[in-house]
Amino acid sequence: IVVLGVALVGTVAAGVAVGVGVTAVAGTAVVVGGGVATYKLHKSRKKKKKKRAKQWKRDFLVAHPECTKRKFPKVSKHIGPQLDLSDLEGYCIGLGWDSNMPTNADLVAVAYDKDGNILGAVSGMEGNKIFASPAMLHSGDCREGGKESRERGPYDDNENIVINFDAMPENVASIVLGVVFDCEDDEEVSSQFYNAYVNGLPVLQFMSAEEYTLKGIDLRKKDIEERDAFIDLEKRAPPEDPDLPEDEEYATDDSEISEGVDSFRASEPEMPEEEKAEEALHAFTTSIGNLAGYNGFVPGKIAKVSGKWTYIPMEVPVQVPHIDEFGEVMKPFTTSSVAIPKWGSRPFSFSLADGSSDFTIAVVEASRWNVMSTKDFAAYSSSDHLQPGFDTFLVFKWNDEPRPFEYSLAMAENPDKRITCKNETNAKVQILCRISRSRPYHKGNWQLPYSEDCFLDFLNREIPDPSNLESCVKDLYSIGDPIHYLQVTVPRGYDLVAKDLNGKSDPYVKVSCSSSKVKGSAKSKTIKENLNPVWDFSFTLETAVADTEQLKIAVWDKDTLSDDKIGTHVLKLPKLCIPFDEPVILKGKGRCGAIGLQIEPIDEADKKLHFAMK
Numbered sequence: 001i002v003v004l005g006v007a008l009v010g011t012v013a014a015g016v017a018v019g020v021g022v023t024a025v026a027g028t029a030v031v032v033g034g035g036v037a038t039y040k041l042h043k044s045r046k047k048k049k050k051k052r053a054k055q056w057k058r059d060f061l062v063a064h065p066e067c068t069k070r071k072f073p074k075v076s077k078h079i080g081p082q083l084d085l086s087d088l089e090g091y092c093i094g095l096g097w098d099s100n101m102p103t104n105a106d107l108v109a110v111a112y113d114k115d116g117n118i119l120g121a122v123s124g125m126e127g128n129k130i131f132a133s134p135a136m137l138h139s140g141d142c143r144e145g146g147k148e149s150r151e152r153g154p155y156d157d158n159e160n161i162v163i164n165f166d167a168m169p170e171n172v173a174s175i176v177l178g179v180v181f182d183c184e185d186d187e188e189v190s191s192q193f194y195n196a197y198v199n200g201l202p203v204l205q206f207m208s209a210e211e212y213t214l215k216g217i218d219l220r221k222k223d224i225e226e227r228d229a230f231i232d233l234e235k236r237a238p239p240e241d242p243d244l245p246e247d248e249e250y251a252t253d254d255s256e257i258s259e260g261v262d263s264f265r266a267s268e269p270e271m272p273e274e275e276k277a278e279e280a281l282h283a284f285t286t287s288i289g290n291l292a293g294y295n296g297f298v299p300g301k302i303a304k305v306s307g308k309w310t311y312i313p314m315e316v317p318v319q320v321p322h323i324d325e326f327g328e329v330m331k332p333f334t335t336s337s338v339a340i341p342k343w344g345s346r347p348f349s350f351s352l353a354d355g356s357s358d359f360t361i362a363v364v365e366a367s368r369w370n371v372m373s374t375k376d377f378a379a380y381s382s383s384d385h386l387q388p389g390f391d392t393f394l395v396f397k398w399n400d401e402p403r404p405f406e407y408s409l410a411m412a413e414n415p416d417k418r419i420t421c422k423n424e425t426n427a428k429v430q431i432l433c434r435i436s437r438s439r440p441y442h443k444g445n446w447q448l449p450y451s452e453d454c455f456l457d458f459l460n461r462e463i464p465d466p467s468n469l470e471s472c473v474k475d476l477y478s479i480g481d482p483i484h485y486l487q488v489t490v491p492r493g494y495d496l497v498a499k500d501l502n503g504k505s506d507p508y509v510k511v512s513c514s515s516s517k518v519k520g521s522a523k524s525k526t527i528k529e530n531l532n533p534v535w536d537f538s539f540t541l542e543t544a545v546a547d548t549e550q551l552k553i554a555v556w557d558k559d560t561l562s563d564d565k566i567g568t569h570v571l572k573l574p575k576l577c578i579p580f581d582e583p584v585i586l587k588g589k590g591r592c593g594a595i596g597l598q599i600e601p602i603d604e605a606d607k608k609l610h611f612a613m614k
Contacts, residue, residue, distance in 0.1 A: 076315050091165070108323070112334045163203075180295060369484070396431075402428050430462045431461050486573070487600055492534040520541070569587065
């Protein structure tokens with residue numbers, strides 16, 4: 001009986017253990033499966049939500065075409081990669097555009113020396129300063145635009161500039177590219193031009209007219225021989241399908257192409273992936289986009305970086321008073337710059353190649369809002385780290401007699417990632433480089449958002465007056481006056497959702513900040529029974545708030561007992577280009593409508609409707 005009892009207890013225990021184990025496994029599988037399904041559902045809903053938001057914005061712009069007219073040009077937040085052109089004999093820059101009427105645009109290239117002096121320029125404009133060398137040639141001077149005139153060009157563009165690197169004079173350090181649009185008085189560029197672009201294509205080999213003619217004859221002969229030797233497989237009886245290995249692929253879509261052409265394509269060798277990638281890195285296409293009231297555009301420049309010809313994209317709208325003044329307008333874009341992906345605000349170290357330490361370093365910083373600060377000259381070693389700000393200038397000072405030298409900047413967390421520069425400037429005090437969290441050649445009238453990348457400009461320029469570094473840097477690099485306040489205006493609402501039984505709403509705007517570090521509030525007047533209200537409501541905030549905090553703009557429907565929320569928009573100023581003037585779609589349940597949003601610098605703060613740091 002005891003033995004049977006023990007065996008029974010053991011059997012029950014084993015059954016319980018097995019049951020618990022199976023239940024645990026099943027439960028874990030259910031939890032994991034539920035978690036995966038929930039994640040996929042969340043991802044799918046998020047994707048659909050973004051798609052709906054884009055569609056709502058498209059529908060909104062169709063319903064309100066007046067909102068497509070921009071007060072400020074759109075500056076792209078991200079630009080393409082730099083292109084290494086060192087293994088090419090030349091480069092071809094093309095310009096194309098469509099227009100609502102026969103209108104003119106000019107493609108311009110201006111050559112500068114290392115000091116920023118103009119050496120020459122080429123364009124299709126009469127009376128321009130022609131480059132005294134066959135190194136840059138302009139092809140075509142289109143004055144109407146459109147696809148028909150593009151098809152007549154050698155590269156399917158309206159205008160082209162061909163650059164020959166082998167024939168380029170030694171003193172040319174950079175070639176800045178630009179586009180100037182011709183518009184009638186008081187007319188916006190965007191109202192007359194559309195689908196405008198600039199592209200770049202490699203020139204692998206230059207040849208004389210005789211060589212080109214002979215090569216053309218040879219190519220035509222080869223083409224005739226290939227056509228004579230071509231066997232039309234459609235005239236033969238189709239063979240039986242062979243047993244092919246599973247890893248071979250053949251085109252089988254007979255509805256689009258014939259079997260003969262299909263077999264001919266299958267015999268062609270396929271380009272390896274690395275060759276495809278290499279070919280892609282030699283070409284670019286830049287859409288000019290909406291320039292608002294500006295009449296010029298700088299797509300990029302071709303400059304010598306570490307002795308190699310490199311295309312550096314910029315994508316900057318500019319205002320050009322006259323075509324003859326384009327060279328002066330493009331002067332700020334002549335410095336040699338390098339984009340460093342994903343550097344952000346990570347610290348870096350500085351060192352000389354010969355290991356000497358008979359120097360001191362001063363750091364001059366300019367914030368996004370042009371507020372200057374300086375860390376005075378101090379001894380520096382390679383173990384010390386420098387933290388880049390929004391705009392950081394390294395000022396170098398010799399303790400002994402100045403001499404040419406080579407220096408490098410290395411990422412502190414990974415010293416193997418470094419950039420080296422040879423400096424021939426024989427000066428006691430000089431600005432070595434500029435490290436910026438936005439495109440440094442584009443300051444002027446815009447405050448660009450922070451970027452994950454860093455842009456490094458090798459300046460190597462003597463400072464005329466080292467006694468006041470901030471003033472010197474500000475004057476040399478056109479840094480504007482400090483901005484302490486921003487004004488945000490919500491002029492009106494568009495197509496707001498109806499919350500009342502009469503098919504209307506009584507909307508008003510309320511602005512708040514959830515951070516305990518910020519003080520202030522703002523509220524607009526209420527517009528009775530209106531789905532397209534005009535508030536002309538404005539408030540101000542400190543730039544310190546704009547850099548660190550988010551403001552919530554909510555539109556409410558005024559009711560007797562409790563107000564109903566129509567929709568909200570979260571104002572993320574670090575991600576916006578200032579000035580800003582665009583409609584924004586409100587977020588909420590379903591379609592909520594939109595509001596106009598304008599942001600611009602202002603000299604004084606509002607005494608009542610103001611947000612400030614505590």
